[in-house]
Amino acid sequence: MSKLILLRHGQSTANAAGEFTGWTDAALTEIRQLEAHKAARLLHSADLLPDSIHTSVLWRSIHTAQIVADDLGRSWLPVHRSWRLNERHYGALTTRKKSHVRLQVGTHQYRLWRRSFEAPPPPMPPDELENLRADPRYADLPHRTIPACESLADVLTRLLPYWIDEIAAELRHGGTPLVVAHGNSLRALVMHLDQLSPAQVAGLNIPTGIPLCYDLDEMLTSKHSGGHYLDPDTAESAAEAIAAEGEAG
Template sequence: MTKLALIRHGQSAWNLENRFTGWWDADLTQQGEAEARASGQMLGALDADFRAGFTSVQTRAIRTLWLALTEMKRVWLPIEKDWHLNERHYGGLTGLDKAETAAKHGEEQVNIWRRSYDVPPPPLERGSTYDLASDPRYRGIDIPDTESLKTTLDRVLPYWEGRIAPVVSAGTDTLIAAHGNSLRALVKHLFEVPDDAITGVEIPTGNPLLIELDAKLKPVSVRYLDAARAQKLPALP
């Protein structure tokens, strides 16, 4: 069986401040760095031979992977960075305090924006503080102004099928360091999670989700490496 490890980045500065982050490039906190190193220690203790890594173009995911690989003594691993693995774009919610936003719009509405499958937040205004049009990493990319989990999956899935799946299909143990929603999108696909059930799937920071896949890339086992911090696992398809 081929092993696929999904790592949500460690705690970021905006996780700590309880702000909607999305595509904004918040860095890791000291706790986030510690979570990334702990992830690497757990991954290094596995009976696995990780030979490939993928991550987004966002600092918190990139640094999480590098810190983990340092602990694994595998900084030589070939890594591919791509914006298709970015966090979902939180649109006009970007930068806002989550509690204050709930007080203004109601917890039910904010929960719909955060957790529903196909309802995006209000769009981000062009030219606003968090507009990334001038960021060189996105040159030539049609940056979304908001995303739901569905539209996040719409960009993650072709990248999985075109770039990552061929590597895993070849029997290569693979790491993906990304974000809560880009990884939820991938989990939805791999485990065939229904639209109305994906709201119950949450991936904690800095706790690798280890999936064993058969030759057809169907999951045959799944577990969090840190059982004490595990969330509810997706059911095997």
């Protein structure tokens, strides 16, 4: 049996401000760095010690992973980074306030953009996309690989090769990888692991800073659908709060 640990980065400044973040870099709020420290404590108490770390190429995932590794006394862990673990590219919604978008386009469209499997948000304007494509962290990628926006289906498509080639390969060799990623890249991964339907994934919200653990058999099938959060009560209320983002007012 293998163990997989998933962790959404600690709450970022953009999360706190109620903005769509996507591929922009947002720092962890000072107070929310505590979430990363708490995640390490939970892992330590559960005796769940990762032997490798996978992050996206976005700061909030990189910084959270570093705090967790340091707190576990495992700063030496091998770290693998990939744009394939990035947050969903929110296109033209990036940096916009969620509540403003909902008021502008209506609740139905807002929810479709935010949580449906198929609906992509409107594309990022060409000049902003050019800037993104010029970012050195994406220098090795063909320009057409950097999208102007992504649906959750697009995220799943770009994430699966990394899951198969890197994370699943490690699990098959008995490793315990810690994947520190984002609300929507983790929704896509959980959808794959738990074989969720598009309707089911629409209701799935991943809280920040609480490790979600999966026990997987040799076929990498989960023993318990949904895995288990190391702090289930907090995870439940935090997931409800995330579902409600942008809905008030």
